Amino acid sequence: MTDRREPSLTIVSVLYGGAAVLESTLPTWRDAVEASVEVVFVDHSPEPLKAHLDLESWARYVWNPDNPGFAAGVNNGVALAESERIFLLNPDVYLTRSAVESVMSLPDSGPYSVALRTDGIDHLGVEYSWWGFCRDRVDSERFLIGPSGGAAVFSTSLVRDEVPFPEHLFAWGEDAEWGLLLQSRGIETRALEEITLDHIGGHSVANPAGQRLKARLLVRNRIATFRRMLSAPAKCFIALPFFAAVAANGLRKVRQGTSAAYFRGVMQGLSMEVPAPATDRISVRQWRRITGRRVK
Template sequence: MATARPPISVVIPTYHALRYLPACLGAVQAQLRPYDEIVLVDNRSRDRAGAWVRTHLPAVRVIELPYNTGFAGGVNAGIAVARGELIWLINDDALAEPGCVDALWEALRDQPAAGWAAGVLTFSRHPQVVAGAGIRFQADGIATDRALGLPVSDLPAQPQLVFGASGGLALLRRAMLDDIGFFADFFSYLEDADLAWRAQLRGWECVLAPRARARHVYSATAGMFSPFKQRLLGRNRIRMLIRCLPTPLLVACLPAILAYDGMALAYAALRRQADMVAGRLMALAEWPVLQQQRRIIQARRTASLSALARWIEPPGGPVAALRTQRRLAALVAG
């Protein structure tokens, strides 16, 4: 007998995305049951997205924040007031395909040790191409989208375990969040990778649901290669590595991490991209706070080092990263 699905709270942070919200919310509402809910968190949007939704979609609970707290802050504010046993995260610029939430739930239901399920994001202009099918982690400290750029047809037919889920499309058990805490205060970018590490440290697995798909407008909020995004990526990368990697794994990965950052800084100097440098310096300035957070996180580790090490893939290198960026630019440009 199939397990009845618990109530779901859909949490959608939004920022200047009113042009996407009617389609996003319509696709989500079509997949919910009467006992589910939608929580929209408006990060002080200038387009007054929250006010529009409150007027035109009164069934949606709207939380309007006094200032922009980023993706992480918006999601955390929504989770804090959500009532469901399951939390469905989806970006405001994503369009869930029919059957998305059912596929997420079925994959999670069949993996009792999994704390969350990852969906598959595809490119809005190229829905046959994968933008992300969960998260992968490399020995050089890069956390990136799995299966990026591959045809959807290359995805596995059945659910499989992965390192973590993208915050853009995931179904989370509240029990996992009660255990490991909410998203780290990263504002945006890599907060889902940080959550994946903290989940793995506590023995919570993640399962990919290949049939759970949503079309995504890639980097619609901050711009794909904007200085703002580069600064946050540089800062949050260092934050994640200091906070989350157990010492033996960090030591083993350190040569590849330093090699990557050395090449990244050289590239930043050559291309005069100061924000790549500034983000890393911001994180290093937080060293005492990050060390304190690290002690707390690592003290709660229950997973073995071997169980964690299996998720660390060989480093891709800066050339591979550059190729990925160019491939992304071509896909986003259509």
């Protein structure tokens, strides 16, 4: 009897609806993976996507319609992984065999940020503006806070035992807070620039309800991260421009028709309970460093 070999790589992906999009992307995953790669899908859809897509014949599949959020889905998927290296990937990304081989050939488990191309724009990880807003990192000279939740490589133990994804944020911006947690522990993320994967993007906010949800949760989470991750001096250092940017963004939401949801998110961000980080908060000196230009 042959002993079953543990996989050398686990691809973890959190699903929520979008069956039509996944019918386009997931066949590329099936073609790209090999025997030493396992795929773990954590499905938070109201109805199981396995009823519409062939998932269980080539991947491990877990359905949780209670939907505890993206961060919880990542933590759950990592907990189920049988390898020591995770490739976290959004399901609306086209995967290639060469990309999988590149990840498997890395000298260590990172963390690394993997480049995505969305609407013709390449972005690689997460950055922070000096006034405290997280955003996709499109300028390679900007400091890389951490990997995007859309495409990241890291060790299983990093998330399982040391720095789990922040589940209290539910969705939008949790990868940015995770990056700050890594920075506060002195864990630097490296850019994996050898590959760029095409990313559809936006299928979860393709309707007005999704746009309102994103407007509410993103601002809520930005404020919650400001409250949780910055030291008192750092909060004072950026408080005025940070809340000025929150207000200015609210005016844009009026034009977009999502202002009610947005300002509800502002109030929630100011009042929600945020857990104390199990590490030091970001100091003014650290903030200056990680929001400036990258030093080569």
